[in-house]
Amino acid sequence: MAKPGLPQGTRDFGPEVVRKRQYIFNTIRSVFELYGFQPLETPAMENLDTLMGKYGEEGDKLIFKILNNGLDNPDKHQQARADFEKVLEGKNVKGLTERALKYDLTIPFARYVAMNHGQLTFPFKRYQIQPVWRADRPQKGRYREFYQCDADIVGSNALLNEVELANIYNDVFTQLGVTGFELRINSRKLLAALAAFCGGAEKMIDITVAIDKLDKIGLDKVKEELAQRGLNNEQIDTIEKYLAITGSNEDKLEQISALLGHLEIGRKGIEELETVNRQSAIDNLVIDFTLARGLNYYTGIIFEAKAPATVKIGSIGGGGRYDDLTGLFGVPNIPGVGISFGVDRIYDVMEELKLFPEGVYTGTQVLFFNLGAEESKTAFATMQNLRKQGVRCELYHEAAKMNKQFNYAEKKNIGFVVIIGSQEIQSNTGVVKNLKTGAQETLPLADLTNKLFI
Structure with missing residues (x-):
């Protein structure tokens, strides 16, 4: 292989x-x-005569020519092979290539x-x-x-x-x-x-x-x-x-x-x-x-x-x-x-020169932890509300240990995690942790807005 x-x-x-x-x-x-x-x-390709002769002698040499179809057609296979051999000998064969990448x-x-x-x-x-x-x-x-x-x-x-x-x-x-x-x-x-x-x-x-x-x-x-x-x-x-x-x-x-x-x-x-x-x-x-x-x-x-x-x-x-x-x-x-x-x-x-601003690296802003079926159901509904506000967020794909989910957030450079466990479901709250500062607070789910995760 x-x-x-x-x-x-x-x-x-x-x-x-x-x-x-x-x-x-x-x-x-x-x-x-x-x-x-x-x-x-x-289009990615143009007719060859559209491009040739337009870029000077140096530029014309750098045009990628596209071989015409035919090598997979038994009726054309032999002729295409013969034409290509002529190209390798330095001869110009009309009909072998008529298109080129721009x-x-x-x-x-x-x-x-x-x-x-x-x-x-x-x-x-x-x-x-x-x-x-x-x-x-x-x-x-x-x-x-x-x-x-x-x-x-x-x-x-x-x-x-x-x-x-x-x-x-x-x-x-x-x-x-x-x-x-x-x-x-x-x-x-x-x-x-x-x-x-x-x-x-x-x-x-x-x-x-x-x-x-x-x-x-x-x-x-x-x-x-x-x-x-x-x-x-x-x-x-x-x-x-x-x-x-x-x-x-x-x-x-x-x-x-x-x-x-x-x-x-x-x-x-x-x-x-x-x-x-x-x-x-x-x-x-x-x-x-x-x-x-x-x-x-x-x-x-x-x-x-x-x-x-x-x-x-x-x-x-x-x-x-x-x-x-x-x-x-x-x-x-x-x-x-x-x-x-x-x-x-x-x-x-x-x-x-290290000129890219830090925000360019950010994909997902918020990771919702997955702590079980009921917890993830509440987390998903909350996440959808945030998405409507323009917050880029995701729910961890399966119930897993907290360390594994924290590691996932850190490797993806996610700035915040939201943890909704059984107690949080009862109180309709979520634990919000800022992974950059380490700050953590418990907030009503209704208070989770786009302003929080900027």
């Missing part, structure tokens, strides 16, 4: 972990709702808008909290199955949207207690201007893919990669000057104006950054010209939320403007902008 196990890069979540994750989800969801976003869900929530959202744009009210503001899958190498903070929490606005060019998304990041992380995070922003228009300055728009993808690796491989390796991608020494020197810009946000804007402000698309990118920097008024907003985000569909402001430096996790969110994403699906001219929260990484940050 095979030993039970999990696919690499996936995890089970026990009750305590689920409660902590729900705390993060609920915090993010409540902020999304405050800003007027509506919920949406899309890589992110943005492209499926664009597909949804393209299919339903006639019925939507624009600007359309949606949020989505669902799992996505990437065939990545698992490591700390990086998994093959993980949740994303996205907020997107489509049908509006206003920079007000970018300002609000920046404030959503700030509000969420402030409510979660994640102080020390940085919200980094750049404009893809500046990267387009840099590409134009270094030989033409066709250099854009080569430059952004290389720059996006700066944190991982360092400047020298980035320069090597740029050379391998066909850029000459003069062009690489210009990119190095671009990457070397430092100082306050205002200093950086002044320096980038000197380098790229003579190009129209460069001026537009600078104006965007100036507006978001000025209007968002967030202390930890950092203009970062090294930020590239290697996704081809971004066209304007891009975001990356960085975890506090002490936890060494890196990005905990990102996004940007994608002014013609639905054009990929035959519905052009619907501008959009969106952000995503990396919940799994946020969880790791909060766990390491």
Whole structure:
């Protein structure tokens, strides 16, 4: 018999972990709702042609493709086997796989808008909290199955949207207690201007893919990669000057104006950054010209939320403007902008920094002891009254020794126990014990209310 196990890069979540994750989800969801976003869900899998070609050469490699049905069909078995052998040889076999697990929530959202744009009210503001899958190498903070929490606005060019998304990041992380995070922003228009300055728009993808690796491989390796991608020494020197810009946000804007402000698309990118920097008024907003985000569909402001430096996790969110994403699906001219929260990484940050409030761990608030048939009958009726008041409670499943029931309450981190024995039935009372303080008192059953167990 095979030993039970999990696919690499996936995890089970026990009750305590689920409660902590729900705390993060609920915090993010409540902020999304405050800003007027509506919920949406899309399927776990999409048609392969919906996803391929949308994430850049690096991203496309990480899409989990789903094998078509047929291996359990005797008529198709032999052909499916033969096709799969061809795939192992590096050949592309049409019809072997036509679907894939979704890589992110943005492209499926664009597909949804393209299919339903006639019925939507624009600007359309949606949020989505669902799992996505990437065939990545698992490591700390990086998994093959993980949740994303996205907020997107489509049908509006206003920079007000970018300002609000920046404030959503700030509000969420402030409510979660994640102080020390940085919200980094750049404009893809500046990267387009840099590409134009270094030989033409066709250099854009080569430059952004290389720059996006700066944190991982360092400047020298980035320069090597740029050379391998066909850029000459003069062009690489210009990119190095671009990457070397430092100082306050205002200093950086002044320096980038000197380098790229003579190009129209460069001026537009600078104006965007100036507006978001000025209007968002967030202390930890950092203009970062090294930020590239290697996704081809971004066209304007891009975001990356960085975890506090002490936890060494890196990005905990990102996004940007994608002014013609639905054009990929035959519905052009619907501008959009969106952000995503990396919940799994946020969880790791909060766990390491011990930021979860104590109440998050609490499931059952009150355990009613089971001391026999008549006693449990009274206990059950009392428990049901408390449940109607919103008190989370349970009755021990069988009559057992008091020590066993106390141990059960302690292991489940239950704060209170209520003991109703034969004497208590006669007097219509119950013994209430606070397991955290040790305090104990006998109270009329009618006085057991939600206020008592807070």
